[in-house]
Amino acid sequence: MHSLFDWIETTAVARDVASSAVLTAWLSATHVLGFTLVIGSALVANLRALGALLQRSPLRDVIAPANRAILIGLTISVATGALLFSARAAEAAANGAFQLKMLLLVAAAAFQFTILRAVAARERLPARNRAVAAGAAGLSLWLGLAVTACAFILLE
Amino acid sequence: MTLPELLAWLQTTAVATTIQESQYGFPLVVGVHILGLGLSVGTLLWVDLRLIGVTRLGSRVSDVYRSLAPWFLFGFTMMLMSGAMLFTAYATAAYANTYFRIKMTTLVLAGANALLFHTVTQRAQAGWDDSPRPPIAARVAGFTSLALWAIVILMGRMMSYTVFSPP
Numbered sequence: 001m002h003s004l005f006d007w008i009e010t011t012a013v014a015r016d017v018a019s020s021a022v023l024t025a026w027l028s029a030t031h032v033l034g035f036t037l038v039i040g041s042a043l044v045a046n047l048r049a050l051g052a053l054l055q056r057s058p059l060r061d062v063i064a065p066a067n068r069a070i071l072i073g074l075t076i077s078v079a080t081g082a083l084l085f086s087a088r089a090a091e092a093a094a095n096g097a098f099q100l101k102m103l104l105l106v107a108a109a110a111f112q113f114t115i116l117r118a119v120a121a122r123e124r125l126p127a128r129n130r131a132v133a134a135g136a137a138g139l140s141l142w143l144g145l146a147v148t149a150c151a152f153i154l155l156e
Numbered sequence: 157m158t159l160p161e162l163l164a165w166l167q168t169t170a171v172a173t174t175i176q177e178s179q180y181g182f183p184l185v186v187g188v189h190i191l192g193l194g195l196s197v198g199t200l201l202w203v204d205l206r207l208i209g210v211t212r213l214g215s216r217v218s219d220v221y222r223s224l225a226p227w228f229l230f231g232f233t234m235m236l237m238s239g240a241m242l243f244t245a246y247a248t249a250a251y252a253n254t255y256f257r258i259k260m261t262t263l264v265l266a267g268a269n270a271l272l273f274h275t276v277t278q279r280a281q282a283g284w285d286d287s288p289r290p291p292i293a294a295r296v297a298g299f300t301s302l303a304l305w306a307i308v309i310l311m312g313r314m315m316s317y318t319v320f321s322p323p
């Protein structure tokens with residue numbers, strides 16, 4: 001696995017990113033743009049499931065557009081994140097905050113696109129316990145992801 | 157006191173020196189700033205998307221705004237306070253930074269756009285509040301807000317690369 005990360009760092013794309021501070025900064029800025037779209041949409045979706053906002057809106061009318069926005073935000077974040085990762089793959093892969101961030105990203109996205117979507121498809125107003133529990137779980141996963149993402153950027 | 161003297165003095169305040177010197181002060185404040193960004197702009201963009209007509213969210217425009225306002229206002233408070241703290245610690249370098257100046261100018265424009273929407277466009281809101289596709293003035297306000305906040309985010313991150321850790 002280590003040799004795979006070492007090889008990634010030797011690719012032309014990785015070398016281009018590593019050698020250009022301006023490119024790294026623009027990639028990072030675009031990464032944060034995608035992050036904002038993901039976190040904001042996930043907050044709206046899961047807070048609605050909790051019953052903390054948009055209580056008059058049917059759950060599926062909020063979850064469906066939020067999931068589409070999360071997908072767009074994830075595409076932006078993952079594409080730019082992969083390029084940033086390529087420049088220092090071995091170091092990042094060994095970082096505990098990065099490993100936790102990846103784990104939470106997969107868990108939060110899987111939860112959002114399977115369990116929360118299924119709950120939204122069945123839910124009727126007012127919010128029931130099932131939706132509230134799903135919202136609390138989803139919110140915990142996305143907030144955990146946001147905190148570990150900040151920790152990875154700032155404490156490495 | 158001249159502006160450069162004021163900026164230099166800001167950097168000597170207790171808040172500034174704590175951020176500059178403590179091990180976790182800087183990452184903690186930047187972390188709050190980024191989380192505040194996700195909460196504020198991340199939820200405000202749904203008001204903008206409702207105004208543009210991209211999504212209806214199953215509600216009237218006024219309901220979407222009223223429901224999301226406490227969240228994005230709390231996020232903006234987090235961002236404003238942490239941003240002010242960061243500025244005191246790096247006031248001179250930040251003030252001279254082009255990305256910071258573009259970010260601040262864009263913030264003012266975003267504020268002006270919101271003010272224009274609340275004072276002019278919203279006057280006739282009762283007529284289009286329930287419409288899935290609000291009138292052109294509302295759609296322009298929503299689109300302008302989205303574009304301006306995207307610039308603020310991009311410039312903020314570019315600034316962090318050039319003020320805090322110069323390439």
